[in-house]
Amino acid sequence: MILPIAEADDPRIADFRDVRERDLVGRQGAFMAEGEVVLRLLVSRLGGADSHCLRALLLSEAQAQRLGDVIAALPQDVPVYVAGQKVMDQVVGFPIHRGILALGVARPLPEPAALLERLGERALVVAALGLTNHDNMGGIFRNAAAFGADAVLIDAACCDPLYRKAIRVSVGASLVVPFARVADGAAAVELLKARGFEVVALSPAGREPLSRLVRPPRVAALFGTEGPGLPDAVMAMTRTVAIPMAAGFDSLNVATTSGIVLHHLSGV
Amino acid sequence: MILPIAEADDPRIADFRDVRERDLVGRQGAFMAEGEVVLRLLVSRLGGADSHCLRALLLSEAQAQRLGDVIAALPQDVPVYVAGQKVMDQVVGFPIHRGILALGVARPLPEPAALLERLGERALVVAALGLTNHDNMGGIFRNAAAFGADAVLIDAACCDPLYRKAIRVSVGASLVVPFARVADGAAAVELLKARGFEVVALSPAGREPLSRLVRPPRVAALFGTEGPGLPDAVMAMTRTVAIPMAAGFDSLNVATTSGIVLHHLSGV
Numbered sequence: 056m057i058l059p060i061a062e063a064d065d066p067r068i069a070d071f072r073d074v075r076e077r078d079l080v081g082r083q084g085a086f087m088a089e090g091e092v093v094l095r096l097l098v099s100r101l102g103g104a105d106s107h108c109l110r111a112l113l114l115s116e117a118q119a120q121r122l123g124d125v126i127a128a129l130p131q132d133v134p135v136y137v138a139g140q141k142v143m144d145q146v147v148g149f150p151i152h153r154g155i156l157a158l159g160v161a162r163p164l165p166e167p168a169a170l171l172e173r174l175g176e177r178a179l180v181v182a183a184l185g186l187t188n189h190d191n192m193g194g195i196f197r198n199a200a201a202f203g204a205d206a207v208l209i210d211a212a213c214c215d216p217l218y219r220k221a222i223r224v225s226v227g228a229s230l231v232v233p234f235a236r237v238a239d240g241a242a243a244v245e246l247l248k249a250r251g252f253e254v255v256a257l258s259p260a261g262r263e264p265l266s267r268l269v270r271p272p273r274v275a276a277l278f279g280t281e282g283p284g285l286p287d288a289v290m291a292m293t294r295t296v297a298i299p300m301a302a303g304f305d306s307l308n309v310a311t312t313s314g315i316v317l318h319h320l321s322g323v
Numbered sequence: 324m325i326l327p328i329a330e331a332d333d334p335r336i337a338d339f340r341d342v343r344e345r346d347l348v349g350r351q352g353a354f355m356a357e358g359e360v361v362l363r364l365l366v367s368r369l370g371g372a373d374s375h376c377l378r379a380l381l382l383s384e385a386q387a388q389r390l391g392d393v394i395a396a397l398p399q400d401v402p403v404y405v406a407g408q409k410v411m412d413q414v415v416g417f418p419i420h421r422g423i424l425a426l427g428v429a430r431p432l433p434e435p436a437a438l439l440e441r442l443g444e445r446a447l448v449v450a451a452l453g454l455t456n457h458d459n460m461g462g463i464f465r466n467a468a469a470f471g472a473d474a475v476l477i478d479a480a481c482c483d484p485l486y487r488k489a490i491r492v493s494v495g496a497s498l499v500v501p502f503a504r505v506a507d508g509a510a511a512v513e514l515l516k517a518r519g520f521e522v523v524a525l526s527p528a529g530r531e532p533l534s535r536l537v538r539p540p541r542v543a544a545l546f547g548t549e550g551p552g553l554p555d556a557v558m559a560m561t562r563t564v565a566i567p568m569a570a571g572f573d574s575l576n577v578a579t580t581s582g583i584v585l586h587h588l589s590g591v
Contacts, residue, residue: 190458194576203569226574266590298586301471306494308462311582314575318566318583322534 056131057119060138063145068136070158071113073148074219085110086217086230088157091122093227097157098125100231107230108160109133115140115154122155159230161217167208167235167243171250174205179320180252180275181313182208184240184285192216193224194310195278200228202317207234208243208275240277240289247275254293256285257312259305261297265319268296276316278309324399325387328406331413336404338426339381341416342487353378354485354498356425359390361495365425366393368499375498376428377401381415383408383422390423427498429485435476435503435511439518442473447588448520448543449581450476452508452553460484461492462578463546468496470585475502476511476543508545508557515543522561524553525580527573529565533587536564544584546577 060068074087086107088097100106112135114122119137126135144150171180181199186192192214199207207216213236214221216229237243247254253271257278277293279285298307298315307315328336342355354375356365368374380403382390387405394403412418439448449467454460460482467475475484481504482489484497505511515522521539525546545561547553566575566583575583 194579197572197576198579200572201568201575226572228572264590265586299590300469301589304465304468304494304496307469307582308465308578310576311462311466311579314579315583315586318533321569322532322567 056133057126057135057137060113060136060142063142067134068113068138068146070111071136071146071156074156075148084161086159086161086222087219088159088222088227088230089151089219090153090155090223091118093222093230094122094155094157095125096227097159097230098128101130105162105233107162110158110160111136113138113143113146113156113158115143118154165233165235167237167246170206170233170235171246174273177272178206178252178274179204179317180206180208180247181317182240182243182247182254182275182277183213184210184243184277184289185212185280185283186278186309187212187214187280189214189218189220190224191308191310193221193229194308195313196221196225196229196232198310198314198317199232200225201314202321204232204317207232208237208246209234210237210239210243240279240286241292243277244289244292255316256290256293256295257298257316258284258290258295259297259300260284260290261295263294263296265296265298265316268319270320274320276313276320278313281306281309324401325394325403325405328381328404328410331410335402336381336406336414338379339404339414339424342424343416352428354427354429354490355487356427356490356495356498357419357487358421358423358491359386361490361498362390362423362425363393364495365427365498366396369398373430373501375430378426378428379404381406381411381424381426383411386422433501433503435505435514438474438501438503439514442541445540446474446520446542447472447585448474448476448515449585450508450511450515450543450545451481452478452511452545452557453480453548453551454546454577455480455482455548457482457486457488458492459576459578461489461497462576463581464489464493464497464500466578466582466585467500468493469582470589472500472585475500476505476514477502478505478507478511508547508554509560511545512557512560523584524558524561524563525566525584526552526558526563527565527568528552528558529563531562531564533564533566533584536587538588542588544581544588546581549574549577
């Protein structure tokens with residue numbers, strides 16, 4: 056259902072307005088996705104029992120012409136608003152060079168226990184604690200998808216993986232990899248251990264090097280912030296693992312760390 | 324030498340003005356570094372045969388008080404301009420919350436052949452081709468430092484590792500890890516092979532999985548852009564290696580890829 060838009064203040068596209076500021080405010084359940092790769096991923100998963108809901112698209116005229124196959128595959132009731140690039144930039148609030156915005160409503164977040172119950176005897180879970188940076192959150196989800204992680208747990212202090220920037224950096228992975236929120240690290244570890252997961256906490260102070268870790272069938276990898284790292288109480292409950300580094304440099308970006316760890320765990 | 328600054332248009336701090344725009348323009352040899360960690364790293368390396376030159380500091384009043392030990396360790400002729408946060412924000416052109424800016428002049432770039440000649444019998448080199456994103460460039464340097472890479476080669480199409488954002492993302496590593504510029508990928512491979520380096524090119528189309536690669540004593544890892552990847556001609560000249568991924572997701576961020584590869588190569 057293609058609907059041309061001539062004016063930036065057209066009320067039908069009010070939800071797309073000032074996307075950047077909405078990012079800061081957050082809106083329960085709603086998300087904004089950008090770009091072709093993410094849109095195609097989102098559309099390919101529509102209609103599943105567990106899928107997100109696509110509410111509307113806003114496309115530049117050039118993109119609407121290019122993406123005929125995507126538009127044809129949409130459910131009939133999804134409006135596709137098409138605007139000139141200039142109007143689109145006005146609506147969005149900054150020059151959005153990709154010309155593709157999708158507005159969705161997220162599936163309800165599962166309870167963490169219910170999410171873990173669904174996993175098989177061999178399973179890989181990522182747990183992120185205190186991560187407030189959308190680049191890092193997106194990067195962790197991208198790596199989780201790339202290495203076949205089955206689920207992600209985030210604590211109450213983590214930012215929303217469905218914020219626009221996190222979705223973009225994840226290349227859509229945060230729309231696909233199931234995740235749930237726990238109160239804190241201790242709650243995550245308890246939930247995981249009760250289900251037979253070996254919980255591996257990454258820290259420069261870890262007691263064994265990652266390269267020696269043999270993958271347990273059910274394993275969860277825990278990542279904290281780069282500065283303070285994981286709380287001592289969480290470290291004490293887990294198997295702590297370090298990535299050895301050159302003298303003088305003892306820190307890696309947390310998303311990079313997750314890539315190294317998940318590569319190791321998925322390959323063993 | 325502490326020099327209080329009361330007005331944003333004080334000509335003594337003209338070089339700090341509108342830092343963000345300068346980033347876009349670029350200035351041969353000059354660089355701007357932000358934040359305490361990077362400043363301390365920079366200062367700790369001053370005076371070496373191969374060190375960069377520190378031209379001036381601009382600090383907020385609060386940071387000038389905190390960083391007394393750093394200021395005391397500076398050469399006498401380095402001016403330390405101190406301004407209130409408001410003046411500093413006006414000078415820089417945006418609210419710079421860290422309140423620490425250092426202006427330097429880079430050491431001359433070595434010739435790539437000369438850089439490689441200096442390396443030992445066991446050496447690890449990173450080569451980046453066509454990387455135009457400062458986040459990725461900074462991330463690669465951070466990983467190169469973390470895993471003890473001896474040098475980085477970049478091709479003519481790569482962005483400058485000493486741009487402000489690249490320095491920041493690298494946590495100063497691009498100021499420390501030696502690098503040189505080559506014309507293109509073929510030139511890099513030829514230079515490396517002539518000196519006994521095994522050249523490993525990372526690509527989703529690589530012929531062997533990374534986990535099976537036994538580290539050669541002299542090894543170079545080649546990384547291209549995420550989209551087009553490495554040119555076929557370069558792939559044909561090298562040993563191609565893939566990082567196996569889950570079905571449906573065949574791409575990793577290039578900085579994350581470098582972390583996985585360097586972790587593997589440094590640990591074997």
